[in-house]
Amino acid sequence: MFALWVDGRLEASRTDLDWHGVWNDYAINAVFLENYWNQGSGKRQARWFDDFVISTQPIGPLIAANPPSITRTPGSGLAAWEAQAATDPQGKDVVWRSKTLASAARGLVIDAAHGTFMGSRAGKRQLTAGATHWLRLRERNASGVWSDWTTWHAPLRTAP
Amino acid sequence: MNIWNIAGSLLLSTGLTMWAQPRNLESATPSVRVACVSPVTPQPHRPGNAVIFYDDFDRPPDQEPRYFEYNFSAPQNRGGGSASKRTSG
DSSP states (O other), X not given: OEEEEETTEEEEEESOOOSSXXXXXXXXXXXXXXXXXXXXXXXXXXOOOOSEEEESSOOOOEEEOSSOEEEEOOOSSEEEEEEEEESSTTOSSEEEEEOOEETTOOEEEOSTTTEEEOGGGTTXXXXXXXXXXXXXXXXXXXXXXXXXXXXXXXXXXXXX | OOHHHXXXXXXXXXXXXXXXXXXXXXXXSOSOOEEEEOBOSSOTTSSSTTEEEEEOSOSOTTSOOSSOOOOTTSGGGTTXXXXXXXXXX
């Protein structure tokens, strides 16, 4: 089986590959971390790796403190932004929505002070302990126009 | 001008009006994403029964390297790597 998961989503998979034929003396003999572009990259680029794991079981999602603290990417040209948390990767149960934050704010805490709990967590003051949540963001530009939401990403599991 | 010509003219003018509407040049695609979530320690992928290898890259750089570095100066490695490393796409 070959499966590629990104941010808790199955992005690609093949289940009909024979990785080793009848050779059973060894398992994995090498893992490559590399950047390859068939015809060469159009510009100089870099990629950073961290917390690299080789495991016989799926890893993740990340275990976050409860309440979780999140940091956003810098973005460009935004005047304000908002965040939401859901208990599923499709956003069927949105359980928290942040207040609108100014562009100077790069992070927030998912708690009642920074937003409102809703859905299955309406009236609560923190996320369910020991549960997986997905996040999404949107931004408002200088003209006051809101962007679409990002896809649900950055899954986290709250500490038990 | 019969009724169909009138209807056609109305449809055409409606289409031209729609075409002439100023388009919203503001991108609806957000430029931000979640960059990171503060983790608690230890994380479940820290060394355990299922973990074969783990590196948080926090080791001092003067320690023995744990990785084979690709040698771009070697002639056989110029131009994109060996066939065994090629990827499609």
